[in-house]
Amino acid sequence: MKKIFISLLIPAIFLWAKNIAYSDEVVSLYLNKDDAKVIGKLLPTNPFEILKDQNNKVMIRISGYINPKFPSVIYFNNSQRIIVAAFSKNIKLNYSQIKKGEKGKWDKVNLEIWADKKDFSKDNRKMLNHAKELFVNNCGICHALHSEKEFNVNAWPAIFKSMVNRTSIDKKDQWLVIEYLQKNAKDFKIK
Structure with missing residues (x-):
């Protein structure tokens, strides 16, 4: 029983330490914290990490997959069209690549971007x-x-x-x- 509790506690601590959050509604995204122009949307139920909290905005890290031919959408997995976040097509985004996709699979990426501060949840x-x-x-x-x-x-x-x-x-x-x-x-x- 003690081993089971510890095995469940460690991932929970890791997620809490990383400040993982979820939103139950669409969240507006911005390139910079002072921007008023929305350049993208984060869709509900998808995890993201809160990196900074400044006034009415938060800097978040979104992880997911992009099709290199159409990099304006981050997907939940590497082959299905479950949208995590979508952006205006003419916006240059600064993705950090985690893993290059192989055999037709999409690239795994992180993106740090600003979002409207909301009443986020720790659990979806x-x-x-x-x-x-x-x-x-x-x-x-x-x-x-x-x-x-x-x-x-x-x-x-x-x-x-x-x-x-x-x-x-x-x-x-x-x-x-x-x-x-x-x-x-x-x-x-x-x-």
Whole structure:
């Protein structure tokens, strides 16, 4: 029992020490702390590290994968289109490469960037449970509720967006539900 507790405690301490956080809503991103122009968006449920806290902004480190041919999007894993953050195409981003992708897989990168300061969470389970409730309570009104595993990662955003206007899901929660559906899709792969 003691070994199990220690094996669970060490990763938790590591995550806490790194100041890992999550947002349950879309967060605006900026190149510099004093910028007013939004150059990107961080999507809900994705982990990021808070590096600095200054007034109404925080510097964060986002980790993920980029397709070198289209570097304006950071993805959750190296082959599926689960968006972590997306940026204006004409913005030059200063990625630090962690690992070069091989055999058609995308490059693993970090990006340090400024974000609006919000009430971030240390855990994304509560927000994922909220997303599941929104899905279950709204997406079976007109038809039988689809299983999260019924569609693949890349299909869920289009399917959800084609029907969301028939639900009472707030616009601010739409990406939360999409991220939940993608991370529970039949072909979802952990990083």
